[in-house]
Amino acid sequence: MINFIPPGLVLIIAGFLLPLVPKQLFRIIAFLAPIITIFIVLQIPDGVLIQRTFLDYSIEIVEGDRLSRLFALIFSIMALGGTIFAINNIKTKELGFAFIYAGSAIGVTFSGDLISMFVFWEIMAIGSTMVIWNGLELTSHKAGLRYALVHFFGGVILMIGIIGNINQTGSTNFDIVTLNSWAQWLMLIGILINAGAWPISSWIGDAYPEASASGMVFLSAFTTKTAVFVLIKTFPGTDILIYIGLIMIFYGIIYALLENDMRRILAYSIVNQVGFMVTGIGIGTEMAINGAAAHAFAHIIYKALLLMSAGSVLYMTGKRKCTDLGGLYRTMPITTICGIIGALAISSFPLTSGFISKSMISQSAADLHLTYVWFLLTAASAGVFLHAGIKFPWFVFFQKDSGLRPKDPPFNMKISMILFAGLCIIIGIFPSILYSLLPFKVDYVPYTSGHVTAYLQLLLFAGLAFFILLPQMKRTLTISLDTDWIYRIAGYKIIQFLSKELKLLIDGIKGGTPEQINSFIEYIVKYHGPAGILARTLPTGRTIFWVIIIFALFLLLTLLS
Amino acid sequence: MESEENKNIHWLVRPPTIRLLWIVMFLILGLVILLQFFAHIHGHFIIDESFGFNAWYGFIACVLMVFVSKLLALFVKRKDNYYDD
Numbered sequence: 001m002i003n004f005i006p007p008g009l010v011l012i013i014a015g016f017l018l019p020l021v022p023k024q025l026f027r028i029i030a031f032l033a034p035i036i037t038i039f040i041v042l043q044i045p046d047g048v049l050i051q052r053t054f055l056d057y058s059i060e061i062v063e064g065d066r067l068s069r070l071f072a073l074i075f076s077i078m079a080l081g082g083t084i085f086a087i088n089n090i091k092t093k094e095l096g097f098a099f100i101y102a103g104s105a106i107g108v109t110f111s112g113d114l115i116s117m118f119v120f121w122e123i124m125a126i127g128s129t130m131v132i133w134n135g136l137e138l139t140s141h142k143a144g145l146r147y148a149l150v151h152f153f154g155g156v157i158l159m160i161g162i163i164g165n166i167n168q169t170g171s172t173n174f175d176i177v178t179l180n181s182w183a184q185w186l187m188l189i190g191i192l193i194n195a196g197a198w199p200i201s202s203w204i205g206d207a208y209p210e211a212s213a214s215g216m217v218f219l220s221a222f223t224t225k226t227a228v229f230v231l232i233k234t235f236p237g238t239d240i241l242i243y244i245g246l247i248m249i250f251y252g253i254i255y256a257l258l259e260n261d262m263r264r265i266l267a268y269s270i271v272n273q274v275g276f277m278v279t280g281i282g283i284g285t286e287m288a289i290n291g292a293a294a295h296a297f298a299h300i301i302y303k304a305l306l307l308m309s310a311g312s313v314l315y316m317t318g319k320r321k322c323t324d325l326g327g328l329y330r331t332m333p334i335t336t337i338c339g340i341i342g343a344l345a346i347s348s349f350p351l352t353s354g355f356i357s358k359s360m361i362s363q364s365a366a367d368l369h370l371t372y373v374w375f376l377l378t379a380a381s382a383g384v385f386l387h388a389g390i391k392f393p394w395f396v397f398f399q400k401d402s403g404l405r406p407k408d409p410p411f412n413m414k415i416s417m418i419l420f421a422g423l424c425i426i427i428g429i430f431p432s433i434l435y436s437l438l439p440f441k442v443d444y445v446p447y448t449s450g451h452v453t454a455y456l457q458l459l460l461f462a463g464l465a466f467f468i469l470l471p472q473m474k475r476t477l478t479i480s481l482d483t484d485w486i487y488r489i490a491g492y493k494i495i496q497f498l499s500k501e502l503k504l505l506i507d508g509i510k511g512g513t514p515e516q517i518n519s520f521i522e523y524i525v526k527y528h529g530p531a532g533i534l535a536r537t538l539p540t541g542r543t544i545f546w547v548i549i550i551f552a553l554f555l556l557l558t559l560l561s
Numbered sequence: 562m563e564s565e566e567n568k569n570i571h572w573l574v575r576p577p578t579i580r581l582l583w584i585v586m587f588l589i590l591g592l593v594i595l596l597q598f599f600a601h602i603h604g605h606f607i608i609d610e611s612f613g614f615n616a617w618y619g620f621i622a623c624v625l626m627v628f629v630s631k632l633l634a635l636f637v638k639r640k641d642n643y644y645d646d
Contacts, residue, residue, distance in 0.1 A: 449600035
């Protein structure tokens with residue numbers, strides 16, 4: 001008998017129902033499912049709630065603690081906010097996939113063992129790929145395929161790591177892992193791919209902006225932040241994460257500065273913000289972990305707000321490039337104001353949510369006297385204002401008069417923006433709301449006169465730099481090559497070259513050899529070639545596939561019994 | 562004092578308004594530096610307590626980042642139909 005429905009399952013089941021039900025019921029389910037999920041998440045107590053045994057392994061489908069409740073809460077709030085924004089403009093099946101995606105992210109946060117964590121992790125990859133494929137344009141399909149390849153590649157690496165780790169330690173515990181051998185390194189790499197760590201970071205800027213206006217609002221929240229959650233659980237205090245985080249921070253800033261597509265600017269700034277969290281996890285003190293968790297919470301809200309604002313512009317104008325936009329403040333006042341609030345929050349402006357979360361990460365670096373980390377984080381804080389805080393609102397809403405006169409978007413989209421803008425400010429003014437939810441006790445006061453003064457100086461002079469350098473920042477109809485160039489262009493060229501050269505070589509050899517040898521080669525190819533019966537892969541892959549199917553059925557049956 | 566041509570454009574982008582905005586911006590920038598006389602910035606590395614540190618550090622950091630991005634652009638910038646088949 002179970003006392004709790006796994007909270008993620010509510011959204012997943014709702015996700016499967018949404019495309020099938022009539023329109024009236026569609027709206028009811030779409031709003032009710034996230035609300036029920038929020039309610040259940042808040043009820044989850046500490047400790048293992050649902051435990052089963054599968055193939056001798058202990059499967060803990062729901063295990064609650066402060067960290068998992070924090071992430072599950074913001075994921076379910078996000079599902080609700082996203083639904084309000086999307087309800088008038090999203091395809092039914094797209095919202096269904098978004099729910100499956102959100103539900104499996106919540107599933108990861110409550111997983112008590114590595115096996116169920118991995119299963120939910122992979123469902124997320126499928127759900128998010130389907131959200132991208134429901135995007136607006138033809139390019140969405142190709143971008144979604146590249147996205148899926150990156151994530152299934154990351155999934156395979158993570159799976160090998162998990163299996164190795166279970167073999168070595170004999171435990172499936174989803175808990176702190178030390179980097180002892182290749183298995184743990186593979187786990188770390190697999191998780192970092194989902195976090196968008198450089199060099200496998202370009203998928204964020206490549207794929208997310210190809211989703212629909214509402215699709216990207218959902219996409220911005222779950223994949224990278226679930227990776228942050230898993231990193232906090234498994235690798236807190238791992239030094240290398242400090243450096244990886246710092247690289248992500250500056251990579252995000254530099255590429256966002258060069259970008260012309262408004263939603264790709266925001267995509268690169270996801271990498272930048274997750275970089276702050278990864279750095280915090282690498283520092284690993286209680287203050288730093290609190291900071292990383294709080295920053296993830298605050299980030300999901302303001303990034304969704306920014307993407308709602310950008311999504312509204314895309315929805316009303318059909319345009320996404322800064323070179324086509326500008327001057328929209330005249331006719332889109334609510335979108336402009338909400339976009340500015342999101343931009344101030346991401347820049348950690350005092351009285352916004354970013355200020356009370358990010359400063360904990362900087363403080364933890366100062367406490368440990370990590371001098372260069374602190375100075376780089378401070379420079380990066382100025383850089384966030386530069387690349388997202390001013391650049392996004394300036395080029396979309398002000399800049400030049402593009403001649404476009406779109407109205408503010410429909411009612412529900414305005415409401416969702418106003419709600420999330422309100423959250424950014426409420427959390428900024430009353431930090432104790434968020435602090436009381438954090439994994440460790442908070443002993444930190446963000447609002448001291450000195451701290452506020454320091455931040456105002458830093459950010460306002462970054463603003464001065466922006467306007468002085470404005471001629472340098474002028475947008476052009478260009479893109480910037482990123483690491484995805486390696487598999488989009490270089491890899492393709494290499495395969496093309498090799499297949500051409502190899503064919504010449506083989507033809508040359510065939511021409512010079514006797515008929516008997518050639519027919520012998522054909523005989524070999526028939527049985528051992530790519531399509532030959534003896535060249536089929538070992539049935540391991542298929543076995544794993546069926547084990548996972550059985551596992552899913554098993555979970556469903558035991559939960560219902 | 563408004564000239565005829567200014568009436569057709571939004572008040573926010575008329576040249577007098579923009580001039581006013583620049584003046585207000587510099588006033589605010591001056592104020593946040595002067596604020597440091599009243600609010601002690603508690604530093605951790607000596608230099609970050611010095612007068613106006615955050616102001617010049619933030620400014621220079623941003624100039625450097627723009628400079629680095631322009632430098633990188635020399636190598637990675639392509640026309641935006643680069644990937645189109």
